[in-house]
Amino acid sequence: MQKDVAASFGLKPGAFQMRLVRMRQKYQDLLKATVADTLTDPEDLDAELRFLQNAVRRL
Numbered sequence: 001m002q003k004d005v006a007a008s009f010g011l012k013p014g015a016f017q018m019r020l021v022r023m024r025q026k027y028q029d030l031l032k033a034t035v036a037d038t039l040t041d042p043e044d045l046d047a048e049l050r051f052l053q054n055a056v057r058r059l
Helices: 002-008 013-036 042-057
Strands: none
Touching: 002 013, 013 042
């Protein structure tokens, strides 16, 4: 499956996998920054991310 998706983007499977890893890391960084911007105390970031993760799991 992933091989077919990679080919549809004109990529080799290894290159496609690396792009996925980088995309996930960028998403994680953006999510942390966005959540951090909503907090008054930066110390609350980890707790807020855990809360968000648990809320999404329940969907």
